[in-house]
Amino acid sequence: MSNNSLYRIAEFWYDKGILAIPVIPFSKVPCVRWSHFYKFFPEKDILKVFFPNDDFNIALLCGENLTVVDFDDYDLYLQWEKTSKGIWRAVINHGMKVKTPRGIHLYVKTTDEKEYSRRFDPLCVDIKAKRGIVITSPSTHPSGEKYHLINGDIINVGTTLDVFPEINDKTCIIERIESYERERECNNVKSSGKIQDIKTHINIIDIVLRYTKLKKGYDGWYVGRCVNPSHKDRHPSFVVNDNYQLCKCFSTNCALNSKWHDVIDLFMIISGTNRHEVIETLYSEIAIKTI
Structure with missing residues (x-):
């Protein structure tokens, strides 16, 4: 033990x-x-x-x-x-x-x-x-x-569906929302630089390989089983392009099917967290690599 x-x-x-x-x-x-x-x-x-x-x-x-x-x-x-x-x-x-x-x-x-x-x-x-x-x-x-x-x-x-109806101070909620919107405007300026750093230093292929195996195709294309935790992909339907740093699942019942996703979109679905948390997580990963 x-x-x-x-x-x-x-x-x-x-x-x-x-x-x-x-x-x-x-x-x-x-x-x-x-x-x-x-x-x-x-x-x-x-x-x-x-x-x-x-x-x-x-x-x-x-x-x-x-x-x-x-x-x-x-x-x-x-x-x-x-x-x-x-x-x-x-x-x-x-x-x-x-x-x-x-x-x-x-x-x-x-x-x-x-x-x-x-x-x-x-x-x-x-x-x-x-x-x-x-x-x-x-x-x-x-x-x-x-x-x-x-x-x-x-x-x-x-259930957690009733967690917020019990908040009855509407003024407090409005104030928090307004504060959040102001903070988000400020964070958007900061996040834009972090997003560029993430896309520069983190390869989407490296993220995908943490969760599934990939078979290399032609011209930067890779194929493998979908990395979406809620998608039971029995037949490889997930593709990634190393040149464009984008990915997509071709299964119609998968959240990764809606559009081509970049590394931030992908990690949001894999981790089940929001965009702000994903940006901070991936950005901290860059900082660890540069130490």
Whole structure:
């Protein structure tokens, strides 16, 4: 048995039916291909392979035993906390949480079969459910700040669809939305430079190869099984072009079918996170490479 602390933490989550995976230090980039673990829960010995030492961040796979309500804005969480009722009061008072550098994660369980990952964009809140991953304690954020666990119970809330109707201070919400819009205008200017750096330094082929094998064709074309975690691609229908740095899935029931996607679009679908988080994650990966 491994004696390092990350292994013991991963073992703690495993015993709750939640798989922990290793993440590149100071980043949100998984070290392993994780999408296939939604199809089966591996044997416990895999944790020894994932966490041979403590030199990693750690992420949890959301799904049947874990749904995360991710508040990016701690002030909004505090406002929500004041006005929430019912089962959400139990989550606030007795539920498991993780304090993040910018906000807070609420760890809950749901029984709603329609529960899925989604974002309430103006409120800076994500619901991370099936086929989503979340960075957890004691990881270090790209900013250098730590994630901190607030121990408690993972409470079954039934569904997260009622999480926001209980916010009754409309003025607060309007103010947060207006603040968010101002911040987004500022971030758009900053993000444009980061996006260019990402596209310059990160090859879409390298991202794809983390999750699937590719067969090289002609003139920069590659083909393989789709990397979309929600698409069970039995016959290779996913193509990538090294020259144009674009990809697409030709299966009509796949989210990657709608258009040609660049590396940022692709990573959004693979990771189940929003565009802002993806830009920060990939940009931090560039910074690690240049250290």
